[in-house]
Amino acid sequence: MIVAAVRHPVADYDRWKAGFDAYPPTSNGAQFARVNRSVEDPNVVAVVMGFGSVEAARGFLDSQELAAKMEEAGVSGPPRIELYEEVAAI
Secondary structure, eight states, rough: OOOEEEEEEEEHHHHHHHHHHHSGGGGGGOOOEEEEOOOOOOTEEEEEEEESSSSHHHHHHHHHHHHHHHHHTTTTTTEEEEEOOOOOOO
């Protein structure tokens, strides 16, 4: 399992969440997606997603469509994107 973590600021969480719900990672190859908000700033979100391969993760994360949807949803700064290989689950 490849786990992608994407962290970015948003102008307004509710606006961003509506955009996220309209274009969920699970309809674009992710096996799961979890939305998290910073406890210090509720307009900073981190989305954790699981993909079957690095190629599937990069295909979604590097897509122009995702970039456009993020802009429409009010992402207000560059995302920090990290990919991990899951090696254990407890």
